[in-house]
Amino acid sequence: MFKQLIAITVMNLQTLPQRLGASSVIVIGIAGVVAVLVSVLAMAAGFHHTLADSGRADRAIILRGGSDAELNSNLTREDIDVISSAAGLAKDAGGKALLSNELVTVANLPKLDTGTDANVTLRGVGLKLVEVRPELKIVAGRLFKPAVRELIAGAGAAKQFRGLTVGSMLHLRNAEWLVCGIFTSNGDVHESELFADVDTVGSSIERTGYSSAIALLESAAVFSSFKDALTTDPRLKVDVEREPEYYAAQSKDLTRTINIVGNSVAIIMAIGAMFGALNSMYTAVAARSVEIATLRAIGFGGLPVLLSVMIEALVLALIGGSLGAALAWFFFNGHSVSTLGAAFAQVVFQLAVTRTLIVTGIVWACLIGLLGGFFPALRAARLPVAEALRAS
Amino acid sequence: MKYFPFVWATLWRKKARTIFTLLSIVVAFLLFGVLETVDYAFAHPSTGVSGASLLITINKYSITLQLPFADEQQIRSVPGVAEVTWLTWFGAYYQEPKNFVFALPIDIDSYFNLHKGDFVYSDADLQAFRNSRDGAMVNAALMKKYGWKVGDRIPLHSTIWTQKNASLDWNVVIVGSFDAKDPTQAGQQASTLLFHYELFDEGRSFGKGSVGWFEERVEDPGQSAAISNRIDALFANSSNETKTQPAKEFALAFIKQLGDIGFILRAILGAVFFTLLFLTGNTMMQSVRERIPELAVLKTLGFSDARVLGLVFAEAFVLCAFGALLGLALSFAALPIIKQGLQGVDLSARALLPGIGVAVLLALIVGLPPALRAMRLNIVDALAGKH
Numbered sequence: 221m222f223k224q225l226i227a228i229t230v231m232n233l234q235t236l237p238q239r240l241g242a243s244s245v246i247v248i249g250i251a252g253v254v255a256v257l258v259s260v261l262a263m264a265a266g267f268h269h270t271l272a273d274s275g276r277a278d279r280a281i282i283l284r285g286g287s288d289a290e291l292n293s294n295l296t297r298e299d300i301d302v303i304s305s306a307a308g309l310a311k312d313a314g315g316k317a318l319l320s321n322e323l324v325t326v327a328n329l330p331k332l333d334t335g336t337d338a339n340v341t342l343r344g345v346g347l348k349l350v351e352v353r354p355e356l357k358i359v360a361g362r363l364f365k366p367a368v369r370e371l372i373a374g375a376g377a378a379k380q381f382r383g384l385t386v387g388s389m390l391h392l393r394n395a396e397w398l399v400c401g402i403f404t405s406n407g408d409v410h411e412s413e414l415f416a417d418v419d420t421v422g423s424s425i426e427r428t429g430y431s432s433a434i435a436l437l438e439s440a441a442v443f444s445s446f447k448d449a450l451t452t453d454p455r456l457k458v459d460v461e462r463e464p465e466y467y468a469a470q471s472k473d474l475t476r477t478i479n480i481v482g483n484s485v486a487i488i489m490a491i492g493a494m495f496g497a498l499n500s501m502y503t504a505v506a507a508r509s510v511e512i513a514t515l516r517a518i519g520f521g522g523l524p525v526l527l528s529v530m531i532e533a534l535v536l537a538l539i540g541g542s543l544g545a546a547l548a549w550f551f552f553n554g555h556s557v558s559t560l561g562a563a564f565a566q567v568v569f570q571l572a573v574t575r576t577l578i579v580t581g582i583v584w585a586c587l588i589g590l591l592g593g594f595f596p597a598l599r600a601a602r603l604p605v606a607e608a609l610r611a612s
Numbered sequence: 613m614k615y616f617p618f619v620w621a622t623l624w625r626k627k628a629r630t631i632f633t634l635l636s637i638v639v640a641f642l643l644f645g646v647l648e649t650v651d652y653a654f655a656h657p658s659t660g661v662s663g664a665s666l667l668i669t670i671n672k673y674s675i676t677l678q679l680p681f682a683d684e685q686q687i688r689s690v691p692g693v694a695e696v697t698w699l700t701w702f703g704a705y706y707q708e709p710k711n712f713v714f715a716l717p718i719d720i721d722s723y724f725n726l727h728k729g730d731f732v733y734s735d736a737d738l739q740a741f742r743n744s745r746d747g748a749m750v751n752a753a754l755m756k757k758y759g760w761k762v763g764d765r766i767p768l769h770s771t772i773w774t775q776k777n778a779s780l781d782w783n784v785v786i787v788g789s790f791d792a793k794d795p796t797q798a799g800q801q802a803s804t805l806l807f808h809y810e811l812f813d814e815g816r817s818f819g820k821g822s823v824g825w826f827e828e829r830v831e832d833p834g835q836s837a838a839i840s841n842r843i844d845a846l847f848a849n850s851s852n853e854t855k856t857q858p859a860k861e862f863a864l865a866f867i868k869q870l871g872d873i874g875f876i877l878r879a880i881l882g883a884v885f886f887t888l889l890f891l892t893g894n895t896m897m898q899s900v901r902e903r904i905p906e907l908a909v910l911k912t913l914g915f916s917d918a919r920v921l922g923l924v925f926a927e928a929f930v931l932c933a934f935g936a937l938l939g940l941a942l943s944f945a946a947l948p949i950i951k952q953g954l955q956g957v958d959l960s961a962r963a964l965l966p967g968i969g970v971a972v973l974l975a976l977i978v979g980l981p982p983a984l985r986a987m988r989l990n991i992v993d994a995l996a997g998k999h
Contacts, residue, residue: 252887
């Protein structure tokens with residue numbers, strides 16, 4: 221039986237070029253589904269990666285109790301003093317705690333593509349910035365100096381907004397700022413932001429106090445004791461979270477929404493593509509009915525015929541699925557887009573056509589191919605031999 | 613019209629093929645209907661009955677930054693401004709973060725002056741609201757959702773505003789309810805709860821005397837741009853510069869920040885229709901190829917080239933029109949489901965109209981090549997099987 225199956229399958233596949241029109245319907249139909257599915261899901265994956273890659277397990281973010289985002293949080297100078305003396309904090313050579321007191325606010329800049337203003341996060345950071353965030357690398361220019369209106373721009377923001385080049389002046393929040401450097405930080409969410417000295421930012425927006433404090437810990441293991449020390453301190457009312465957990469929570473809603481939309485659209489499209497596959501495979505079987513009947517007449521079994529038709533559908537589906545995934549990868553992998561993040565400012569992220577997504581796409585393609593091939597295959601196997609031979 | 617039975621009969625000569633082609637057209641237009649409606653909703657945000665004459669003043673840099681309450685007097689004195697009210701984002705949920713409540717601390721007199729056209733409510737409820745201190749007026753749909761009744765004390769958890777005792781939980785008592793007057797606003801208003809600005813401002817531990825944004829009604833909507841400029845000029849070069857714009861523009865600018873939703877939807881539709889075009893075009897070609905001898909017979913009987921062209925094209929047209937109408941009807945039926953998924957977005961069936969144009973275009977593209985082929989058919993060759 222196995223021999224029969226191979227013989228028929230090889231013969232079917234060899235005649236494929238003669239049925240190019242009908243076969244390409246399956247390939248293109250499935251390629252369309254997979255391309256849309258993979259591209260849309262790549263958006264969710266990219267956004268999730270950008271946020272999930274933000275932060276380190278040995279770093280904690282401290283917010284005022286009950287405020288689930290930096291934007292809603294407010295810490296006083298006294299709070300910062302209390303926090304910086306907590307046990308578990310990493311220290312520099314001079315014994316100073318590695319804590320960055322930060323102030324998050326928003327500024328407007330015109331976007332490069334549309335020219336319309338969009339919000340960008342302006343983050344005031346403490347003097348310990350470089351030690352607390354070792355992943356931060358200045359790729360052009362230099363770091364800002366304290367007490368003057370200088371800022372460094374994330375590489376992602378520089379790609380989305382106008383005027384973010386080293387040496388240019390920006391009008392932000394009623395004051396002129398010098399862009400003195402461009403930084404990267406492992407492609408995380410901060411690359412969509414502008415960094416400047418926290419007290420300079422505070423004075424220019426007339427705000428005392430801070431949004432959050434970022435603490436580098438001695439190790440990831442001391443987090444629980446550090447958290448307990450702060451949350452049980454009667455002088456404080458704060459929430460303490462590991463950075464990765466804080467950022468992962470922020471990507472949850474949007475990632476889920478995009479996944480739902482992408483999957484629903486792809487399911488509907490897949491149904492359409494399945495009808496296309498059914499059509500082509502029925503045609504293929506009809507065109508070969510004499511051939512199939514002849515095979516049956518000389519002793520080939522029904523099962524090899526059935527399987528051979530399904531294999532043909534599967535091969536075409538695989539070609540379509542790979543084509544669709546390749547198209548999505550070619551056009552969209554690494555494509556930068558931005559959306560509104562938790563801080564009501566633009567978060568820049570890149571579409572990520574990951575290996576998992578490509579596998580997902582190809583699995584979908586195979587399912588469509590199998591479903592679209594099954595009924596025509598059944599018809600082929602049940603073809604009444606005598607009648608089919610007479611039809612010629 | 614007399615050829616309709618003929619066209620219909622030829623369409624169904626291969627039942628399975630026609631049904632599958634028809635179904636894939638139905639699927640494509642179902643997607644078209646759904647995505648277009650969503651796109652239309654994002655491009656045409658509903659601003660309600662009072663929307664046309666409504667201006668919104670926010671902090672120039674971000675809606676998340678506050679403005680001083682004292683600005684109200686200055687805005688009120690701008691010529692052409694009929695009413696001003698002030699509002700603040702309270703960021704509330706009920707019991708769990710997923711139970712979002714759009715709680716708005718309002719000044720009752722000015723707010724209802726501005727928005728009375730947007731709500732249906734009883735004067736008794738409004739009076740009870742006025743007479744209370746910690747009272748709240750709640751959308752009827754929201755009350756039903758959580759089983760709230762008039763007289764219930766509701767704990768609202770704010771994610772921003774702490775009270776003097778550092779608590780984030782605020783209690784309000786439901787004194788009345790309202791409904792959306794304009795049904796297209798029902799979705800947006802579905803989680804609205806109104807309570808007293810005084811309760812909020814006196815209770816909060818920081819930010820006293822600040823507001824999130826102002827809303828103004830102008831006497832003459834034609835003057836909106838000039839009045840907006842006058843308001844913004846009042847605060848130019850202050851530490852709290854403002855940006856005033858009509859409610860509709862404000863909503864559009866906000867949606868734009870979410871990303872280019874229109875582009876994403878159109879790209880998906882492009883892929884869907886390209887795929888469909890290929891599929892249907894192929895079927896049509898195939899069906900004509902099979903019938904070449906028949907078409908030659910028609911021509912022998914005296915059917916003109918133009919008539920044969922018309923007959924084949926009519927097939928494509930009937931198939932596309934039938935599939936498109938069915939698909940659009942299905943997407944119309946699906947609107948209530950999408951509405952649940954996209955809370956606060958109002959969907960209008962108007963977006964389905966372009967679908968008819970697309971169906972005609974599709975019929976032209978897939979119908980014309982086989983129709984032309986049928987027209988150019990040479991009778992002798994076709995009957996001899998040389999084609």
